[in-house]
Amino acid sequence: xxxxxxxxxxxxxxxxxxxxxxxxxxxxxxxxxxxxxxxxxxxxxxxxxxxxxxxxxxxxxxxxxxxxxxxxxxxxxxxxxxxxxxxxxxxxxxxxxxxxxxxxxxxxxxxxxxxxxxxxxxxxxxxxxxxxxxxxxxxxxxxxxxxxxxxxxxxxxxxxxxxxxxxxxxxxxxxxxxxxxxxxxxxxxxxxxxxxxxxxxxxxxxxxxxxxxxxxxxxxxxxxxxxxxxxxxxxxxxxxxxxxxxxxxxxxxxxxxxxxxxxxxxxxxxxxxxxxxxxxxxxxxxxxxxxxxxxxxxxxxxxxxxxxxxxxxxxxxxxxxxxxxxxxxxxxxxxxxxxxxxxxxxxxxxxx
Amino acid sequence: xxxxxxxxxxxxxxxxxxxxxxxxxxxxxxxxxxxxxxxxxxxxxxxxxxxxxxxxxxxxxxxxxxxxxxxxxxxxxxxxxxxxxxxxxxxxxxxxxxxxxxxxxxxxxxxxxxxxxxxxxxxxxxxxxxxxxxxxxxxxxxxxxxxxxxxxxxxxxxxxxxxxxxxxxxxxxxxxxxxxxxxxxxxxxxxxxxxxxxxxxxxxxxxxxxxxxxxxxxxxxxxxxxxxxxxxxxxxxxxxxxxxxxxxxxxxxxxxxxxxxxxxxxxxxxxxxxxxxxxxxxxxxxxxxxxxxxxxxxxxxxxxxxxxxxxxxxxxxxxxxxxxxxxxxxxxxxxxxxxxxxxxxxxxxxxx
DNA sequence: CTGAAAGCGCTTACAG
DNA sequence: CTGAAAGCGCTTACAG
Numbered sequence: 001x002x003x004x005x006x007x008x009x010x011x012x013x014x015x016x017x018x019x020x021x022x023x024x025x026x027x028x029x030x031x032x033x034x035x036x037x038x039x040x041x042x043x044x045x046x047x048x049x050x051x052x053x054x055x056x057x058x059x060x061x062x063x064x065x066x067x068x069x070x071x072x073x074x075x076x077x078x079x080x081x082x083x084x085x086x087x088x089x090x091x092x093x094x095x096x097x098x099x100x101x102x103x104x105x106x107x108x109x110x111x112x113x114x115x116x117x118x119x120x121x122x123x124x125x126x127x128x129x130x131x132x133x134x135x136x137x138x139x140x141x142x143x144x145x146x147x148x149x150x151x152x153x154x155x156x157x158x159x160x161x162x163x164x165x166x167x168x169x170x171x172x173x174x175x176x177x178x179x180x181x182x183x184x185x186x187x188x189x190x191x192x193x194x195x196x197x198x199x200x201x202x203x204x205x206x207x208x209x210x211x212x213x214x215x216x217x218x219x220x221x222x223x224x225x226x227x228x229x230x231x232x233x234x235x236x237x238x239x240x241x242x243x244x245x246x247x248x249x250x251x252x253x254x255x256x257x258x259x260x261x262x263x264x265x266x267x268x269x270x271x272x273x274x275x276x277x278x279x280x281x282x283x284x285x286x287x288x289x290x291x292x293x294x295x296x297x298x299x300x301x302x303x304x305x306x307x308x309x310x311x312x313x314x315x316x317x318x319x320x321x322x323x324x325x326x327x328x329x330x331x332x333x334x335x336x337x338x339x340x341x342x343x344x345x346x347x348x349x350x351x352x
Numbered sequence: 353x354x355x356x357x358x359x360x361x362x363x364x365x366x367x368x369x370x371x372x373x374x375x376x377x378x379x380x381x382x383x384x385x386x387x388x389x390x391x392x393x394x395x396x397x398x399x400x401x402x403x404x405x406x407x408x409x410x411x412x413x414x415x416x417x418x419x420x421x422x423x424x425x426x427x428x429x430x431x432x433x434x435x436x437x438x439x440x441x442x443x444x445x446x447x448x449x450x451x452x453x454x455x456x457x458x459x460x461x462x463x464x465x466x467x468x469x470x471x472x473x474x475x476x477x478x479x480x481x482x483x484x485x486x487x488x489x490x491x492x493x494x495x496x497x498x499x500x501x502x503x504x505x506x507x508x509x510x511x512x513x514x515x516x517x518x519x520x521x522x523x524x525x526x527x528x529x530x531x532x533x534x535x536x537x538x539x540x541x542x543x544x545x546x547x548x549x550x551x552x553x554x555x556x557x558x559x560x561x562x563x564x565x566x567x568x569x570x571x572x573x574x575x576x577x578x579x580x581x582x583x584x585x586x587x588x589x590x591x592x593x594x595x596x597x598x599x600x601x602x603x604x605x606x607x608x609x610x611x612x613x614x615x616x617x618x619x620x621x622x623x624x625x626x627x628x629x630x631x632x633x634x635x636x637x638x639x640x641x642x643x644x645x646x647x648x649x650x651x652x653x654x655x656x657x658x659x660x661x662x663x664x665x666x667x668x669x670x671x672x673x674x675x676x677x678x679x680x681x682x683x684x685x686x687x688x689x690x691x692x693x694x695x696x697x698x699x700x701x702x703x704x
Numbered sequence: 705c706t707g708a709a710a711g712c713g714c715t716t717a718c719a720g
Numbered sequence: 721c722t723g724a725a726a727g728c729g730c731t732t733a734c735a736g
Contacts, residue, residue, distance in 0.1 A: 022716060022727055024434060029730065039707045044731065052705055071490045075430035076729035079712045082376060084427065094452040095651070103446065107473070116488065119471045121459070136468065138423050246655040277655050280632070299447070303598040303629050374711055374732060381714065391723045396715065404721055428713035431728045 027070045035064045047072070078140055086116045087326065088141040090132060091169075092124045092148075092212065096244075096268070098296050098315050099147070102169065105319025106145060113327050115142060122147070124212050130155040137162050143326045149173050149180065150213050165329035167322045170214060170315075172341055179329065181322040181340040185214045188311045188344045189221025192293050193265055195309070195346055197229050201263035201291055205236045205256040207275070208267035209244040215267045218295060222265060236261065249274020250281075261290055263352070269294035269301045269310055276304045276351065291352040306350030314342045379422045387416045399424070430492055438468045439678065440493040442484060443521075444476045444500075444564065448596075448620070450648050450667050451499070454521065457671030458497060465679050467494060474499070476564050482507040489514050495678045501525050501532065502565050517681035519674045522566060522667075524693055531681065533674040533692040537566045540663045540696045541573025544645050545617055547661070547698055549581050553615035553643055557588045557608040559627070560619035561596040567619045570647060574617060588613065601626020602633075609636075615643040615704070621650035621662055628656045628703065643704040658702030666694045 029040040036043065038057065046053045046061040047070075053061075064070075078084040087110050091099040107117045118141060122129040130152045137158055144159070144166035151159070159166060168180040196204050206222045208215050219237065226232035238255055242248055249271030256264050256275075266272035272294030279286045286292050286306060294301060297312035321340050328335045381392040388395065390409065398405045398413040399422075405413075416422075430436040439462050443451040459469045470493060474481040482504045489510055496511070496518035503511070511518060520532040548556050558574045560567050571589065578584035590607055594600055601623030608616050608627075618624035624646030631638045638644050638658060646653060649664035673692050680687045 021718090024728075026729080028728095040730080041707055042705085045706090048731095054705060057705090073431070073729050074491050075427050075436065076712090077731075078427035079425070079431050079714085080729075080731035082712075082731095094446060094455065095449060097447060097449075100446040100452075104473070111487075116470070116491070118468070121456070135463075139426050139468070246652045250655065273652070274655055277657060280657055300598045300625070303602065303626055305629060305632055373734090376712075378713080380712095392714080393723055394721085397722090400715095406721060409721090425713050428728090429715075431730085432713075432715040434715095434728075 026073065027068050028073075029070075031068055032061065032065045032070050035068060036061050082140060083142045084140050085114060086118045086139060086141045087143040087145060087323075088118045088120065088133075088136050088139075089145040090120045090122055090129055090147060092122050093243075094121055096270070097298050098313065102315040102319040105316045106323045109320055109323035109327070115327075124210060126150065126152040126155065130158070133158045137164070140164075143167075143330045145169060145322055145326060148213055149178070165326060167326045167329070169318055169322050171217075172339060177338060179325055179335070179338040181318050181325065181342065183314065183318075183342050183344050184221075185217035186221040186224070188295070188313070189218030189265075190225040191221070191344075191346055192295070192309070192311050193222045193225035194228075195348065196263045196265065196291055196293060196352060197225065197231075199263075199287075199291060199352060202229075202231050203233070203236060203259070203261045204231075204263040204265055205238060205259050205261040206265050206267070207238045207249075207252040207256050207271060209240050209242050209248050209252070209271055210268070211239055211241050218267055235259070244268050244271045246270055246274030246277065249276075250278035253278045257284075257290075263291040263293070265293045265295075267295055269296045269298040269308065272308055272310070272351075273298075273300060273304055276306075276308060280305060287350070287352050293352050297347055302349065304351070309349045309352035310347050312345040312347050314344065317342050378425065379420050380425075381422075383420055384413065384417045384422050387420060388413050434492060435494045436492050437466060438470045438491060438493045439495045439497060439675075440470045440472065440485075440488050440491075441497040442472045442474055442481060442499060444474050445595075446473055448622070449650050450665065454667040454671040457668045458675045461672055461675035461679070467679075467682075476562060478502065478504040478507065482510070485510045489516070492516075495519075495682045497521060497674055497678060500565055501530070517678060519678045519681070521670055521674050523569075524691060529690060531677055531687070531690040533670050533677065533694065535666065535670075535694050535696050536573075537569035538573040538576070540647070540665070541570030541617075542577040543573070543696075543698055544647070544661070544663050545574045545577035546580075547700065548615045548617065548643055548645060548704060549577065549583075551615075551639075551643060551704060554581075554583050555585070555588060555611070555613045556583075556615040556617055557590060557611055557613040558617050558619070559590045559601075559604040559608050559623060561592045561594050561600050561604070561623055562620070563591055563593050570619055587611070596620050596623045598622055598626030598629065601628075602630035605630040609642075613642055615645070618644070618646045621646040621648045621653045621660065624660055624662070624703075625650075625652060625656055628658075628660060632657060639702070639704050645704050649699055654701065656703070661701045661704035662699050664697040664699050666696065669694050 029043050033040040033043045043061050046058045074085055089106055110117050120132040133155050144164050147169045149168050149171050170182045172182050173180045206219055223232055236259055238252055252271055253275035294308050294310040297310045301308040301310055381395050385392040385395045395413050398410045426437055441458055462469050472484040485507050496516050499521045501520050501523050522534045524534050525532045558571055588611055590604055604623055605627035646660050646662040649662045653660040653662055
């Protein structure tokens with residue numbers, strides 16, 4: 001706003017620097033450099049922790065920077081170096097608390113390392129994911145954390161062209177060299193089905209909403225287990241495309257009941273919780289009349305009547321490990337294990 | 353990596369541009385300008401929709417930009433203009449689905465307008481909020497969306513110094529000119545308490561966890577209503593500092609039971625849901641023996657046994673309206689209403 | 705180990 | 721309505 005450079009009553013114009021008409025008042029590398037009697041380049045190197053700076057100098061420069069309140073300008077840095085300090089994290093949905101836990105862990109690790117998580121929500125839609133990538137990639141994120149391995153062809157192209165390091169979450173890739181941290185959704189689905197079988201159940205209905213890739217992998221595990229036991233029956237699969245919710249769980253429960261089941265495996269705990277409440281409303285005995293199992297061990301599952309048998313998924317560790325792997329990739333370090341299987345845990349409670 | 357500028361097998365070097373050793377291969381304003389036979393300035397203005405560009409030219413330039421696949425560089429733009437296209441949004445916690453709904457609405461509005469939401473989580477801690485501001489403000493967000501009106505003195509200082517437009521969410525300020533979108537937490541707390549009183553209840557226990565500012569405002573409303581009715585009793589307040597959860601709700605319910613109550617008002621639906629389940633476990637009749645009420649109308653409250661009486665809070669509208677107000681502030685438009693009261697709704701269900 | 709020069713890709717602030 | 725010049729605040733790529 002001040003178009004003239006005549007004396008103004010503003011703070012203190014950095015001594016020795018003439019003020020242009022575009023002066024921002026910001027403390028820059030040049031200010032710190034001047035205070036130390038070195039060049040801006042040396043300050044830049046010292047503050048970024050590059051080796052080739054005289055040991056004593058580094059401390060002197062750091063002190064001066066602190067003193068002056070110097071804060072590097074991320075935009076200038078991004079423009080000059082062609083990468084920002086942001087990491088783009090794409091998750092399907094925040095109303096599934098699974099992903100909230102994941103994000104917390106990711107943020108924790110990245111923030112400590114000086115990166116900011118830029119969060120995007122795809123709503124389980126690969127087209128939306130592609131749009132987000134198209135919008136966010138120009139910000140030149142230093143790294144990418146994507147949920148799942150399935151992306152649209154357009155997204156794959158953008159990813160390849162960007163050359164930004166990327167770690168995939170929740171699933172495990174078959175292709176060597178694709179960084180990923182997760183567990184086998186298929187095995188987990190099979191294991192909890194085997195648990196129901198071990199309890200003597202034979203007519204086990206698979207109840208699913210939000211038919212994303214991982215849900216279908218769990219379905220595959222369910223089928224594998226039933227085929228093993230020789231009791232697979234295709235008519236016992238309820239695959240509904242709607243987003244999951246407790247209300248949908250109640251509806252699925254009723255639809256499943258019509259199939260005369262002795263057990264139900266819900267693809268996510270929220271629908272399982274809704275089913276449990278519906279059973280209570282209808283006066284149906286769980287697990288006496290029908291056993292129930294869920295997936296993910298979300299908040300509240302241990303509080304239900306009866307408490308819900310489920311698979312505990314290691315989303316916090318997935319977030320943490322994936323962020324750490326990404327940190328290594330961004331630094332250009334060698335990564336030994338680019339495929340980390342964190343497993344899962346069968347949690348047997350009273351509902352089965 | 354290519355240090356020489358001799359002929360390379362790369363795409364197509366922009367005709368007429370000599371390639372420096374730092375060439376990024378990116379399509380720039382200059383490329384579009386050259387294709388149209390105008391200056392980069394004119395392209396910049398045309399693409400940003402500034403008026404003073406010849407009408408025909410604008411379309412020609414847009415076409416050329418599309419053709420070439422030009423995407424503006426946010427870092428360069430931020431550096432030159434001193435502001436980015438990001439909006440910093442700070443919420444207390446994502447495990448409270450209230451804030452997930454809020455964020456969805458905010459994102460929707462901002463994204464359409466060409467802004468990206470940069471999400472930060474404060475964990476109900478003003479020191480953490482200040483740290484986030486300190487870290488994110490250098491990114492020069494174009495705007496700020498902060499939950500609540502209470503910030504640390506340090507944060508207030510940063511905000512004032514940054515001069516970034518800011519809208520506060522969820523609460524209403526007394527100070528004129530402080531942009532805010534929310535509703536009266538106090539009135540809402542009073543109204544649901546009056547509803548319980550109207551049902552003949554007299555020993556109403558206030559059960560709270562996560563004692564943030566808004567919870568305490570609801571407590572104040574509760575007190576007001578009880579004093580009006582002449583039945584205020586300080587010993588009926590359970591103010592627990594722990595984060596809320598269904599498990600905490602069960603504990604609060606038991607602690608409240610010891611006070612021989614005829615009703616309980618929970619400061620958030622998650623603890624109310626936990627309490628409802630505990631009542632079921634203990635075989636306590638709700639509302640026969642004790643009435644229960646919650647706050648926020650979160651997912652699942654309508655599914656409980658019995659369904660939960662609560663206050664429905666307009667978080668989606670709050671997010672939408674706040675984002676729209678911020679958009680106006682960022683454009684420098686005049687804002688008529690800087691204080692928007694969106695109210696709330698008493699939802700009476702079977703628990704009371 | 706240190707620094708001068710150039711450049712990253714835009715927008716501001718003039719001037720015409 | 722249009723444009724040449726300068727600048728935003730860093731880092732790259734040399735050179736010494």
